[in-house]
Amino acid sequence: MNWSLVPQQFVTGLLNGGTIGLIALGIVLIYKSSEVFNFAHGHLVMFGAFLTWWFTGGGAEPGTALIDLPLWAAVIAALMASMGIGLLIERFALRPMTGQPLLAIMLMTLGLAQLFEGMTAILFGVELKSDFPAPFSPSDVLVIPFPGAFGDAIRLKYTLVATFVVATVAASLFIWFFNSTKTGLAMRATAEDHEVARSVGIKVSRVFGLSWGIAGVIATLGGVLLATVSGVSLNLSTVALIAFPAILLGGLESLGGALLGGFAIGLVQALVQASRLIEVRNSSEIAPYLLLLVVLLIRPEGLFGQKRIERI
């Protein structure tokens, strides 16, 4: 372990973890309301990032773009579009699958993921888009003095700090929405028991649609945050896959757990890079999955999940 790098990596990991946690929230939301585990969420994240990039006039010659919006407007437009996409997915892909076994529903989301991968490639092209409009230039760095760290200071890119702030604010807003509004109450009731929810006048199919719509919004926001840090490419779907270990660590049923799991995964990914061994440094892409295996073996229900009791 290279201890002088640890403070820097600790803070970087924590900041990255915010975005991971936000992405994880979208998956947990759908799981909580409809017991569907959405393997296509990573592709929704990627698609949202591409959509935002397209709304800012990306890819076209300057002045010839069909739509050329400033970043904030492009983000709003992409959020609206992805809400629609979420609703469409629920209506045409998941609703016909109601009552099917777990494997079939899981494969449905995997099929969706493939479809999105192909659609993104055909609509936006396969190469990396590095012209995603960044609100800050890479040289905008916040320097916090920290004796003992590498260079006696922690350097934070403004971009990273901004993504962290946006992610945590969005996640807190969403958790507040889920816990304290009437719509959130309806969603929680549906998560508890579909029939009971129906009997008190909640439209369960509308709640499913709403949760997919919100999940689409969260995915796109996560995609925008990932894109400001690393650019827009088809790889974003794989990057977003590390939300899975975060969810399992936090527990499938817990929104706060997903956020905390995101922080933990961000930390793990960053801290292995502080190692002196090159093999350990290289392992940052699989470290979350090793952690996932450990969680599955020791505590499959995660930190805050519900333990299942099975009856025949």
Add this chain to the structure above:
Amino acid sequence: MAMLRPAGDFDRSYEQDMALLRRPWHYWLLGFSLLAAFTLPLWGDAYLVATANQIAYTIIAVQGLNILTGYTGQISLSQAAFMLVGGYASALLVIHAGLSFFIALPLAALGAGAIGLIFGLTSLRVKGFYLAFATLAAQFIIPWLSRHTFKEYLGGANGAIEVPLPQLGTVNFGEVSSYFYISLVVLLITTALLFNISRTRLGRAFVSIRDNDLAAELLGVNLFTYKLRAFFIAAMLAGLAGAIKAHSQRGVGTEFGYSLNESILYLGMLVIGGLGTNLGPFLGVAFIVLLEDLSDLLGGMLAAAFPELSGQLLTSFRPIFFGAALMLFLIYEPRGLAHRWQLLRAGWRLRPFAR
């Protein structure tokens, strides 16, 4: 599936009851398809033979997945990673231990099976999509290990090593037309071994675990050993398929695929063909491979028409077609092509009173 038989058609002996080939046309069909398969290099062109070769080894991998997911009900997203293990094992045994390919092939299968057992251990703690996560972890960890460890043997960051061609005595399997026979013979052996599995003690135990694992345990099925056996068989067949694939592509490594998308592709082939049926892997693999050829054809035509977009047109039709086919099958025919075939046969037998 219970067989529909006309009234008065009985089995008169135990042998008749157990027979797999029951009617004269079963023998004719088997004979003709074997004849067609074995003479394929004589009348087919190189492209057709290469496609048939690809179909043959992919069927072996999907047959393994069928045991694990179709019969035992354990979701696995790591079949491609186990193929990678088998491919590397066979290649390294041939290159560094100087073994003949025909000895390395079963050894590679056993090696892949052993790796499968390690990840299968997680299935004792978790099930459902928790297990899917464990296998997802395997699908990321195994290719990563191949790129970052033992670089002088596994090819390191190139993600590829060269694999020599198999030789038997003086016969050189350099041409795809001769190599095809290896795939075909291995496929015939695995099919013969697996054909009867749903009627054996092992197969029935697998099915009982799929239908309800707690009930199966109460009936005396040892979940520990049977789940591990399913993982072992699945990984072993994947290793077999991976070894054959590695030698026919003359290279193995992450450069040649073996990614998560490939694992998803195998699951999709299994579902489109029909989970838990003998026919399923054959129909599903043939369907998807032909669908991929079709999408390449369409992509090529469109790329010729719009050359400036050729980069994205050539690659994006495969996932679109595969994803759409998988979704449509899940909605309209979740039991797959094998079930369609059963319906067709039943309709033919009950004609003119079908439906």
